[in-house]
Amino acid sequence: MSIDINEIETFDHDVVVIGAGGAGLRAAIECSAQSLNTGMICKSLLGKAHTVMAEGGAAASLGHTDDRDNWKVHFRDTMRGGKFLNQWRMAELHARHAADRVRELEEWGAVFDRTADGYINQRPFGGHRYPRLAHTGDRTGLEMIRTLQDHGIHQGIHIHQECTALKLLKDDARISGVFGYWRETGRFVLFRTKAVIMSTGGAGKCWRVTSNSWEYTGDGMEMAYMAGAELIDMEFAQFHPTGMIWPLSVRGILVTEGVRGEGGVLQNSDGDRFMFNYTPERFKEETADSPEEAQKWLDGDTSARRPPELLTRDVVAKAILNEVEEGRGSEHGGAYLDIASRRDPDYIKRKLPSMYHQFKELAEVDITKERMEVGPTLHYMMGGIAVDGETQMTSVPGLFACGECTGGMHGANRLGGNSLSDLLVFGWLSGLGAKEYISQLTRPLSIDSDDVELARHAAVAPLNREGGENPYVLHEELQSIMNDVNIVRTGAGLQRAIDAIEELKPKLDNIYAVGSSQYNPGWNQALSMRPMMIVAEAVARSALIREESRGAHTRLDFEGEREEWGNINIVVRNAEDGSMEVEQFTRDVPPEHLAEIAYSNLDDLEGGIHV
Amino acid sequence: MDNAQLFVITVVIITLITVGGGISLAIVLYKANSLMNKMKSVPAPDVIPEHGGHEAGLMETTRTDRWWFEPTWTGLGFLCFVIYANWAGFQGEHYWHGSYLSPFYSPVLFVDTVRVGAAPIEHAWFGLWPDWLRTIWPPFFPTSPAWLILAGPLAFRLTCYYYRKFYYRAYFLNPAACAVGAMPSNILLGPNSDQKYKGETALFLFQNLHRFTWYLAVVYIGLLSWDGFLSLWEGGKLFKGEFGIGVGSIILIINPLLLATYTFGCHSCRHLVGGRKNSFSGSIGARIRFSLWKKATWLNQRHMLCAWMSMIWVGFSDFYVRMCSMGIINDINTW
Amino acid sequence: MSKHTFRIWRGDSSSGEFVTYRTEVDEGMVVLDVLHRIQSEQAGDMALRWNCKAGKCGSCGMEVNGKPRLACMTRMNTYSDQEVITVQPMRTFPVIKDLVCDVSWNYEQNKKINPFRPSSAQSDGRYIMSQEDVDRVQEFRKCIECYLCQDVCHVLRDHKRQDVFVGPRFMIRAAGLEMHPLDTEDRIGMIRDELGSGYCNITRCCTDVCPENITITDNGIIPLKERVADRYYDPVIWLTTKISSAIKTTLKN
CATH class of the missing domain: 1.10.1060.10 (Alpha-helical ferredoxin)
Incomplete structure (x- = not known):
């Protein structure tokens, strides 16, 4: 059965932004400001994207809380946190522009917490040398997405809610359209466009214990991959050290790093503050080595070094895992996070209101009186679509990407707070990039109706089968497979996972959804299985190749960072035969002025070396 | 008939009216409900059909908890107070005992000294009950000074943002409780009328004048505090009577304190002292506003509690003075 | 662990009815977890909105036993296993399908x-x-x-x-x-x-x-x-x- 392409509901835009989280909204606002006819595809309702879950804050070297801070220190922290695998230019742009982007939000109505003299307050966070996170209690993401949303609706952006993009359409090599469907009716929809900005977020749903919601199935990465773009750094998936672990039904829900930023400490079943035993060599010089010094730091003594609980996320997550493995875990297999004995109840309720609320409602734990139980949860994908650091364009002309679905900015490990500033900076830049690209287009673009027909056919297939694989069960199977691609990995386990994914592929071709296409979660689940499997495969294959332990990627069979891997990024692309091609890619030599900052010592930076 | 008998009879009558009122209220509600159910079978043409398994109509709900409990007790509780206050105000007698003046009768503008338990003439602001007032006074009404002044506090409470919540819920059933079918706006005019809900934009527009009743209420706090103060001198004769204290004085001193917690927690008060401004920082004036606003906010969060406590206490104060005046209770005091 | 009975409204903008489901409820579960369990085991096409599952996004608003609530923040241990739990879409907005409204x-x-x-x-x-x-x-x-x-x-x-x-x-x-x-x-x-x-x-x-x-x-x-x-x-x-x-x-x- 063939259809006439003209029968599909069609919208014409200059640019289509896929994803309406912080990055997508910021990109759409910029496109609109550049007088582009902007459409935004939103998989859920507007304002529900995962940015609202972000708690701690947006990292920007505003220098309000500690005036020694500047973009260079931020850049250095980001590179060190990313174990020097970050794309230099991206990390630079991010650190340089974050502060302006945060201030701009204030101009649009954001209400951040204030310092005593009335400026945006900043909170300390893991891996950041100075208190750097502009925040609003522990609901900074909500504040940001609502600000962008309320600003955006007055900018003439066409918002398409509960619409899922399925495929990017090309005119020869260039992007010319997007094919998708409305969740509400199940009807298909076509967007004719000159450029697409991908801002679809991560793919946490590949794993069982995750802080991500159902939306995070790697759609954007898959669409870009299928359209010919490359995925980079896919082996680096960040496990946040503190997710809820009890009761089971809330396992994985995030407990903000802000708890530790406000003074919370991690304890094992013996009540020991174990993080002092896990400070890596690289951070020894900047980390407190006794509870007394850590306490001094908390009391505001700027000469004291930061407590070890604020080491980078990869370090803390592995430390908790190690304590559990050695038999000192908490009752339900995690660690205890104690803020009750560190701060008075009023302070906790004021600075961490949603944590208080979340534990009270979901776990019946009063965090002003009792310790929380926490454990690692998959939180963020450092890897993603590879883009040009300057323009945010992928290797596919007309396809841009920003936010979590992009790779390269955070290297091997992301610092907390850098994602909220990342999405502001790169959302903005991708809007500018798209404008630049569109202004140089010389000929009108068309859509190939055969491509549309193929995509439509693939999409309705699960509904047309008489029976087959249950998408929920298939999802469970994938998540079980990903237990081998977890926080700690081995070559054998990764190979096992890759083989298992290969075995799962035929089942995917026989997936079956009951009911009609109208608001049918079973069908929606069936359609998101392919993206998840492609991301899962990319992670597993990249992880197998990287034979070292670096940042969020830990190989038991190859412990420690290896020098030879220090200048290699791993890139994944769709080969012509449809198989996944994995390539080691030697990094460019860093620009001298950036290398100087990244490898300099703090005294020089604080003295303000001019490079 | 002596006073004790009179009192017992009164109490019995109040109880009967209250219980009877409650029962009749319940019956009316039930009837109205079934009436509305019948109306539903002939829906107006533009009524959107209800989906999601929700039933439309007065007091329709899927709630399984005792949602009717709160509107019932608050509705009956307030009814009791209104009945008692009216009865007490209607008496025109027994509102004075020793140095105690019932708060229902304060300030005493005129006094009819003929009546039993009336205030002494020197406590009336304008002296004896004047003849011109007698000529316009309804014949079946006793010459009670309460009628001249009760409207003030009543207006304050009736336009109060807390009382509005409770009486819109309990008496207007709009809605009786959350997610419980509200009173249809066309209930009086029938199902085919296109009468639409207007909230406080039409008939109830006067609620916007709440702030003016607040000014009045502040005056009353002054008056009642004065009464409390006077109650410490025998016969209410300031510096002339013997200084002392009795249970009644304590009651009459607590009374304005409770009223103050209610009056200064008023939403209009909170607005006037600082809430109307967007900035609380900078100038000294702003800081004063902020501290006043914070105090008003603290009370405002307890507005419901203060409303009920002060209301019950006012009634109780009158009751105590009345009982003393009628000789049923012997006031314990130092005189 | 105990078995609970749910009465869930299933339908669309034109018609619908309550359908009864019985399902196991584990310790610590919230209503949203139960709905997911019913979805994956008994009613694969049952529509409901949800995202964060932690009371932060505000997607899963519905009416549980007549009260407007977030399904993800409504703990099952507030109900006895004797009572039938009624779940309906929000009333004020037009129903799209099952528990999903057009907001x-x-x-x-x-x-x-x-x-x-x-x-x-x-x-x-x-x-x-x-x-x-x-x-x-x-x-x-x-x-x-x-x-x-x-x-x-x-x-x-x-x-x-x-x-x-x-x-x-x-x-x-x-x-x-x-x-x-x-x-x-x-x-x-x-x-x-x-x-x-x-x-x-x-x-x-x-x-x-x-x-x-x-x-x-x-x-x-x-x-x-x-x-x-x-x-x-x-x-x-x-x-x-x-x-x-x-x-x-x-x-x-």
């Missing part, structure tokens, strides 16, 4: 409100606001747009006055802008005439159901009503402004 009306209301217009920044581009000034505003900004307050508000729910009243959610959105120390836009006329502040009869059901515990009525709507009263219903203020402006013009001349 697009809300997004239209938001556009009615004039956006934030800040005063000019300091010369260094920064703004100064003190924490005590923004505390009030931050309370309203906690809103997660679950629209449970819109659902429970009888002006919208029973009286269907969507034509004149924007509902509690957008009253506090307006309050957040009006009380913002940097904002210079005047929205008082709009609050009365287009947003419909007078339609609220302050019965506080919005406050009762708010999962973020925002004191919508007392801190948001009532202060707005008072500001409207300042402008339109206070003859004293009206007279003083008239007289003072008259004096000013006379002095100028």
Whole structure:
């Protein structure tokens, strides 16, 4: 059965932004400001994207809380946190522009917490040398997405809610359209466009214990991959050290790093503050080595070094895992996070209101009186679509990407707070990039109706089968497979996972959804299985190749960072035969002025070396 | 008939009216409900059909908890107070005992000294009950000074943002409780009328004048505090009577304190002292506003509690003075 | 672990009915978990909205035993295994399918409100606001747009006055802008005439159901009503402004 392409509901835009989280909204606002006819595809309702879950804050070297801070220190922290695998230019742009982007939000109505003299307050966070996170209690993401949303609706952006993009359409090599469907009716929809900005977020749903919601199935990465773009750094998936672990039904829900930023400490079943035993060599010089010094730091003594609980996320997550493995875990297999004995109840309720609320409602734990139980949860994908650091364009002309679905900015490990500033900076830049690209287009673009027909056919297939694989069960199977691609990995386990994914592929071709296409979660689940499997495969294959332990990627069979891997990024692309091609890619030599900052010592930076 | 008998009879009558009122209220509600159910079978043409398994109509709900409990007790509780206050105000007698003046009768503008338990003439602001007032006074009404002044506090409470919540819920059933079918706006005019809900934009527009009743209420706090103060001198004769204290004085001193917690927690008060401004920082004036606003906010969060406590206490104060005046209770005091 | 009985409304905009499901409930589960279990085991096509599962996104608003609630924040241990738990979509909005409603009306209301217009920044581009000034505003900004307050508000729910009243959610959105120390836009006329502040009869059901515990009525709507009263219903203020402006013009001349 063939259809006439003209029968599909069609919208014409200059640019289509896929994803309406912080990055997508910021990109759409910029496109609109550049007088582009902007459409935004939103998989859920507007304002529900995962940015609202972000708690701690947006990292920007505003220098309000500690005036020694500047973009260079931020850049250095980001590179060190990313174990020097970050794309230099991206990390630079991010650190340089974050502060302006945060201030701009204030101009649009954001209400951040204030310092005593009335400026945006900043909170300390893991891996950041100075208190750097502009925040609003522990609901900074909500504040940001609502600000962008309320600003955006007055900018003439066409918002398409509960619409899922399925495929990017090309005119020869260039992007010319997007094919998708409305969740509400199940009807298909076509967007004719000159450029697409991908801002679809991560793919946490590949794993069982995750802080991500159902939306995070790697759609954007898959669409870009299928359209010919490359995925980079896919082996680096960040496990946040503190997710809820009890009761089971809330396992994985995030407990903000802000708890530790406000003074919370991690304890094992013996009540020991174990993080002092896990400070890596690289951070020894900047980390407190006794509870007394850590306490001094908390009391505001700027000469004291930061407590070890604020080491980078990869370090803390592995430390908790190690304590559990050695038999000192908490009752339900995690660690205890104690803020009750560190701060008075009023302070906790004021600075961490949603944590208080979340534990009270979901776990019946009063965090002003009792310790929380926490454990690692998959939180963020450092890897993603590879883009040009300057323009945010992928290797596919007309396809841009920003936010979590992009790779390269955070290297091997992301610092907390850098994602909220990342999405502001790169959302903005991708809007500018798209404008630049569109202004140089010389000929009108068309859509190939055969491509549309193929995509439509693939999409309705699960509904047309008489029976087959249950998408929920298939999802469970994938998540079980990903237990081998977890926080700690081995070559054998990764190979096992890759083989298992290969075995799962035929089942995917026989997936079956009951009911009609109208608001049918079973069908929606069936359609998101392919993206998840492609991301899962990319992670597993990249992880197998990287034979070292670096940042969020830990190989038991190859412990420690290896020098030879220090200048290699791993890139994944769709080969012509449809198989996944994995390539080691030697990094460019860093620009001298950036290398100087990244490898300099703090005294020089604080003295303000001019490079 | 002596006073004790009179009192017992009164109490019995109040109880009967209250219980009877409650029962009749319940019956009316039930009837109205079934009436509305019948109306539903002939829906107006533009009524959107209800989906999601929700039933439309007065007091329709899927709630399984005792949602009717709160509107019932608050509705009956307030009814009791209104009945008692009216009865007490209607008496025109027994509102004075020793140095105690019932708060229902304060300030005493005129006094009819003929009546039993009336205030002494020197406590009336304008002296004896004047003849011109007698000529316009309804014949079946006793010459009670309460009628001249009760409207003030009543207006304050009736336009109060807390009382509005409770009486819109309990008496207007709009809605009786959350997610419980509200009173249809066309209930009086029938199902085919296109009468639409207007909230406080039409008939109830006067609620916007709440702030003016607040000014009045502040005056009353002054008056009642004065009464409390006077109650410490025998016969209410300031510096002339013997200084002392009795249970009644304590009651009459607590009374304005409770009223103050209610009056200064008023939403209009909170607005006037600082809430109307967007900035609380900078100038000294702003800081004063902020501290006043914070105090008003603290009370405002307890507005419901203060409303009920002060209301019950006012009634109780009158009751105590009345009982003393009628000789049923012997006031314990130092005189 | 125990078995519970659920009565869930299944249907679409034209028709529907309650369907009964029995399912196992584990310790610590919330209503949303149970709905997911039913979805994956018994009703694969049952529609429901959800995202974060932690009370932060406000997607899973529905009515459980007649009360507007977030399914992800409604713990199963508040119900006995004897009682039948009824789950319905929100009533105020048109049903799309099963537990999902069309809430697009809300997004239209938001556009009615004039956006934030800040005063000019300091010369260094920064703004100064003190924490005590923004505390009030931050309370309203906690809103997660679950629209449970819109659902429970009888002006919208029973009286269907969507034509004149924007509902509690957008009253506090307006309050957040009006009380913002940097904002210079005047929205008082709009609050009365287009947003419909007078339609609220302050019965506080919005406050009762708010999962973020925002004191919508007392801190948001009532202060707005008072500001409207300042402008339109206070003859004293009206007279003083008239007289003072008259004096000013006379002095100028």
